[in-house]
Amino acid sequence: MSELRTPALQTASPVGLWVAQYPRTAEVFDMLQIDYCCDGQKTLENACWENGLEVVRVHSLLKYTVAQAGKDAQPDWMHASLSQLCDHIEQKHHALLKDSLPLLSDLMAEVVNLHGDDHEELREVQQHFITWRDEILAVMVEEERSLFPAIRRFENDLDRSQSLIDSIQKMIQRITFKHADIGEALKKARSAAKHFSAPQDACGKFSQMYGLLRWIEADVRHHVHKEESILFPRVKTAVNS
Incomplete structure (x- = not known):
């Protein structure tokens, strides 16, 4: 190549x-x-x-x-329709978070309750996790209720008014700022968790919690990347053309 x-x-x-x-x-x-x-x-x-x-x-x-x-089997999101990309983000990444975050929240609360006194870093991990969890859930609500429907209306020629374009641009700007906060909280949680390396005396639930946190965090980074580096730049190009 x-x-x-x-x-x-x-x-x-x-x-x-x-x-x-x-x-x-x-x-x-x-x-x-x-x-x-x-x-x-x-x-x-x-x-x-x-x-x-x-x-x-x-x-x-x-x-x-x-x-x-070689030829990557994944869909070419750089050229798929914007509506398809919005659908993909909702059906894959949003759905995963809706299913997994409650489980992780409960598991982390249990582990912190059991081991927080001996492993003080757990409370810091939990604090940063709650920060990015609440931020990304709020972003998902705005995307599903407002941004993604607006992008679909624009792309399908149902509404190309200046007011809709201005609204889309403002929402993208606001979500981009929130993504920066989410990214910072992710880094802090990862650092406090020593990159999700469970201590030698960790019980099964402790290790399970870090494994689940690592898995969800990786998907969040893929999720944010698709929006910041693919969806948002493509939308900005479309509304400004």
């Missing part, structure tokens, strides 16, 4: 664009603990420097991953 195919294979390109063009690279960024969702606008070069990584080595690993992936 040639580097000339897309600017996403350049070290000066945003990490969010890498994942937008080549979803399989998310696995590399996850492994290296490079945030490609809320910090998706950072260039690969800067992200490597900030994480003490050699740019050349990371760049080579990404190119290898892209070459091995």
Whole structure:
């Protein structure tokens, strides 16, 4: 696969664009603990420097991953309709959070109650988790009730008024600010949890809670990335054209 195919294979390109063009690279960024969702606008070069990584080595690993992936089986969200992308985010990511967050909240409360005195970091993890949980649930409500229906109306030529365009742009701006807060809370929770590494004396529920938190957090980052690096830029282009 040639580097000339897309600017996403350049070290000066945003990490969010890498994942937008080549979803399989998310696995590399996850492994290296490079945030490609809320910090998706950072260039690969800067992200490597900030994480003490050699740019050349990371760049080579990404190119290898892209070459091995070949034709990615995932849908091409860069070219699917905006309505399809909104449907996908609701049906995959929103649905997952609605099902999993209550379970995680209850499990975390139980673990903190049992082990919070011996592991004070658990209370900090819980505090940051509650922050991003409540923020993202509020964002989901606004998206499902207001933003996504507005995007669908615009795309399907049901309403292309300036008032609708202004409303869409204001909602995207507001949600982008909330995404930044969610990203910061995610980082703080991950740091307090020592990247979800359960201590040696952890019971089964303690380890299960960290495993579930890690899994949900990874999906949240994919979720935010699809909005920040794919949906929102495409919507802005559409309403301004």
